[in-house]
Amino acid sequence: MNIRMLPLRNLLGRPFRTLALLLIAAVMSASVFGGMAASASLQNGLSSLESRLGADIIVLPDDAKAAVDLKNILLQGTPGYFYMERSVQEGIAAVEGVAQTSSQYYLVSANAECCTVQVQIIGFDEETDFSVKPWLKQAYSGQLGENEIIVGAALSTQTGHSLKLYGVECKVVGKLEATGTGLDTAIYTTDNTVRTLIRAAEEKGIHVLSRQSPDDMLSSVYVKVQDGYDIGEVEAKINLTLDGVQAVRTRSVLTGTADKLAVISGSIRLLIVVVWVLVVVILTASFSVMASVRRREFAVLRTLGFSRRQLVRIVMTESSAICFAGAAAGLLIAWIAVYAFGRQLEIRAGLPYLLPDVLHTVVYALTAAAAVWAAGMLASAYSAYGLSHTDAGNILREGD
Amino acid sequence: MKQRGNLAGLAEAAAAVFLTLGASFMFRACTVHDGTFMVCHWAQNAVVLIGAVLVILSLLRLIIRGQEIRTGLALSISVVSAATILIPGRIVHLCMMETMQCQAVFRPAVIIVSALLAVIAGADGITGLLRFGKKT
Numbered sequence: 001m002n003i004r005m006l007p008l009r010n011l012l013g014r015p016f017r018t019l020a021l022l023l024i025a026a027v028m029s030a031s032v033f034g035g036m037a038a039s040a041s042l043q044n045g046l047s048s049l050e051s052r053l054g055a056d057i058i059v060l061p062d063d064a065k066a067a068v069d070l071k072n073i074l075l076q077g078t079p080g081y082f083y084m085e086r087s088v089q090e091g092i093a094a095v096e097g098v099a100q101t102s103s104q105y106y107l108v109s110a111n112a113e114c115c116t117v118q119v120q121i122i123g124f125d126e127e128t129d130f131s132v133k134p135w136l137k138q139a140y141s142g143q144l145g146e147n148e149i150i151v152g153a154a155l156s157t158q159t160g161h162s163l164k165l166y167g168v169e170c171k172v173v174g175k176l177e178a179t180g181t182g183l184d185t186a187i188y189t190t191d192n193t194v195r196t197l198i199r200a201a202e203e204k205g206i207h208v209l210s211r212q213s214p215d216d217m218l219s220s221v222y223v224k225v226q227d228g229y230d231i232g233e234v235e236a237k238i239n240l241t242l243d244g245v246q247a248v249r250t251r252s253v254l255t256g257t258a259d260k261l262a263v264i265s266g267s268i269r270l271l272i273v274v275v276w277v278l279v280v281v282i283l284t285a286s287f288s289v290m291a292s293v294r295r296r297e298f299a300v301l302r303t304l305g306f307s308r309r310q311l312v313r314i315v316m317t318e319s320s321a322i323c324f325a326g327a328a329a330g331l332l333i334a335w336i337a338v339y340a341f342g343r344q345l346e347i348r349a350g351l352p353y354l355l356p357d358v359l360h361t362v363v364y365a366l367t368a369a370a371a372v373w374a375a376g377m378l379a380s381a382y383s384a385y386g387l388s389h390t391d392a393g394n395i396l397r398e399g400d
Numbered sequence: 401m402k403q404r405g406n407l408a409g410l411a412e413a414a415a416a417v418f419l420t421l422g423a424s425f426m427f428r429a430c431t432v433h434d435g436t437f438m439v440c441h442w443a444q445n446a447v448v449l450i451g452a453v454l455v456i457l458s459l460l461r462l463i464i465r466g467q468e469i470r471t472g473l474a475l476s477i478s479v480v481s482a483a484t485i486l487i488p489g490r491i492v493h494l495c496m497m498e499t500m501q502c503q504a505v506f507r508p509a510v511i512i513v514s515a516l517l518a519v520i521a522g523a524d525g526i527t528g529l530l531r532f533g534k535k536t
Contacts, residue, residue, distance in 0.1 A: 119497070154498035156489075163496075185497050336512055343504035 007317040018322065021286060025326020025372050026333065028279040033368035034334030035268040037356060040364070041342065042261050045180035045352025046254065049074060052179050053250050054131035055102075055222035056231045059092055059238060060084075062246045070220065071253060074182050075350060079108040079120040083217040084245060091242045092221050097229035098238075102128040106219040107194055109165050109187075119155075120186040121165065123194035123214055131222045142173075144190045150174040154184035154343075163187070166200040180346065180354025223247070257351060264351075276371060283379030287319070291383035295395050302392035315384035316377065323376035327369040334368075406462070408524040409470070412477055413458040415517040419484070419510070420451030427509035429488075429502035430495055440502035443492035447510050450484050454517065471528030478521035484514040 011018045053074075060066040061084040069080030086103070093101045105123035126143060144150070149170045151157060162169045170193065178184055191214040198213060225234045231249055238247035298311055338345070339355060346353035356364070429440035454477055461473040488494055488507040495502050 155496050156494075156498055156503070157496050185499055336508075340508040340512060341505070343498055347499055347504060 007314050007321060010314070011318055011321060017290070021283070021322045022326040022329065024279055024282055024286075025323050025376065026330035028275055028375060029327035029330030029368045029372045030334040030337075031275040031330075032272050032371050033331050033364055034338050035272045036364040036367065037334065037338045037361065038345070039265045039268045040356045040360060041180070041338070041345075041353045042264060042349075042351055044354035044356060045346075046258060046261055048179040048354050049181045049183075049257075049352045050250070050254060052131075052181065052183060053222075053253075054224075055250055056225040057223040057235050057238065057247050058250055058253065059088070059221040059223060059242075059245050059247045060219075062244050067246065067248065067253075071256075072182070073106070073120055073186075074253070075257060075352060078182065079106075079118045081106045081108050081212075082219055083212045084219075086214075086216055086218050088242060088245055089218065089221050092223060092238055092245075092247075095234065095237050095241055097226050097234040098223055099226040100128070100130055100224040102130055102222045103218040104220050104222065105191060105194055105214045105217070107197065109197075119165075120182075121194065121197065122186050122188050123191045124188060126190055129222075130224060144173065144193070147171060147193055147196060148173045148189065149193065150176065150188045152176050152184040152186045152188075153178035155187070166197050166204060166206075168197055168200045178354060179352070181352040261351060264349075276375060279372075280375045280378055283375060284382065287315075287380045287383040291387050294387065295390060298387045299390065299392035299395040302390075303396065308388040311388040312384045315380055315387060319376045319380035319384075320373065323373045324369065327372040330372070331365050331368060408474070408520060408527075409458065409462040411520050412474070412517060412524065413455065413462055415513060415520060416451060416454035416458045416477070416481075419481075419513045419517065420448055420455055422509060422513060423447040423451055423506070427505045429506045430500055438495050438502070439492065440488075440494040440500075440506065443488045443494060443502070444506065446487050446492055447484060450480060450487070454480060454484075458521075467528060467531065471525055471532070474521045474528060475525035478518050478525055481514045481517040481521060485511050485518070 058070065060070060061082050063082065066082040069082055072078040073080050089101055089103050092098060103125055107121040107123065109119040109121055147168060147170050149163065149165075149172055151163070151172055151174075153176050155175075157163060157172055157175075159172055159174055161172050163172060164170070165187070170187075170189070176184070176188075194214050223234070223238070225231050235247045235249055238245070301311060301314075302308075339361075342353060342355055355361075423444055429444040430438050432441075457473055457477050457480070461470055461477065464470060464473070488502070488510050494500075494507060498504065
């Protein structure tokens with residue numbers, strides 16, 4: 001028999017023991033890899049939302065529902081709408097410390113042909129926009145024409161295709177990068193196209209929209225503060241100067257989310273450490289039990305001429321094989337949960353969720369595999385030393 | 401050896417039943433909205449139908465004794481389940497929004513279960529072919 005095949009034959013010869021150890025290794029690798037990937041996805045989602053908004057302050061109608069609606073639009077993609085007078089924008093621009101303002105108009109589609117749910121339509125001013133345009137440019141560098149739209153990354157349509165909104169054929173001229181937020185399911189267009197959609201809605205008997213035409217109303221004003229001015233002070237000035245509006249710092253919109261995320265990430269990190277320690281303890285105990293059971297087997301091998309080094313190598317190879325196979329199984333399970341069902345996690349958590357890129361994924365996978373292997377080596381090292389340093393003669397004389 | 405062969409057959413039957421029942425109840429596509437079916441509903445119907453065919457094939461694979469027929473059935477299960485992977489989103493379109501049930505749950509679940517079935521049945525079929533090679 002080939003000596004190199006001995007560890008493999010040992011493992012195959014005790015399938016239930018091998019399977020149990022594989023399961024332990026798989027649980028560890030799944031928790032380490034899945035935990036790191038999920039935590040990174042949540043962090044990526046929040047960072048991407050922060051940079052995506054681009055504004056220091058967002059001004060909304062002075063109504064609690066508006067703030068909740070905005071959060072739902074941003075985080076969960078739940079369509080919402082709220083309106084205030086268009087003249088507000090001039091008032092905000094006149095406040096000391098305001099560098100730039102840009103308005104957005106939120107409209108909710110009736111069921112689009114694409115989906116059974118409503119879709120958020122965001123009309124933005126191409127001339128003044130600074131929070132959407134930088135992202136739109138990645139997809140489309142020209143000016144949006146009549147009935148032309150740009151879609152978020154989570155709408156699986158392609159540039160050049162059309163979408164029917166209120167019966168109007170709208171041509172998709174660009175698609176955005178994924179952000180892992182509710183903005184991924186939105187449709188972006190100009191106020192002119194929004195007017196066309198409202199007219200089409202009226203023709204279909206939906207008259208309520210005509211009372212909130214983008215000619216007189218807007219939904220939110222994004223504000224950039226001049227360098228050297230305190231954002232908090234500018235926010236307070238807007239709230240004091242203008243009636244019927246509420247200015248909120250972009251960061252404060254995301255504070256609750258960031259807090260939630262910090263708790264989840266902390267829990268995940270704690271879970272990874274606890275699982276790692278538990279696995280080391282369980283594996284050490286398992287290998288110790290195995291060592292006492294296999295004393296006679298190793299004594300026989302020793303009398304057959306195996307060196308101590310060869311015996312250590314057998315134990316370590318068995319341990320490595322179990323760790324690597326278990327780690328592979330665990331990585332596959334975690335990949336299915338975190339990557340394949342990532343969207344479902346995002347929906348359930350109600351938090352921005354942007355999966356890490358391939359390079360980071362590979363790093364997390366290698367880290368998880370290394371953690372499992374290190375745990376296996378630590379656990380088996382003591383047993384390997386014990387087995388290779390026992391007195392073969394004494395053990396064989398002991399009998400049963 | 402015989403027990404191992406039956407184990408593969410049982411695994412194939414279990415995966416085929418899970419695909420059929422799962423696509424019908426557990427990880428189904430979007431539900432009816434305003435009395436109309438979305439396009440993903442037809443993808444679900446196609447998966448359930450093919451799942452039912454796979455259940456029959458895998459039961460035949462379990463019942464029939466002839467090794468040659470078993471191998472043929474295993475290979476056909478592998479090919480059909482590999483083809484099932486293409487149904488949601490490629491052969492039959494799903495809803496456009498990736499946050500919807502059909503995109504977020506139905507599609508990945510069908511792909512994973514079908515891929516698993518294709519691998520198990522493929523390995524079973526190839527093992528059968530290798531056994532033939534040894535016999536002849």
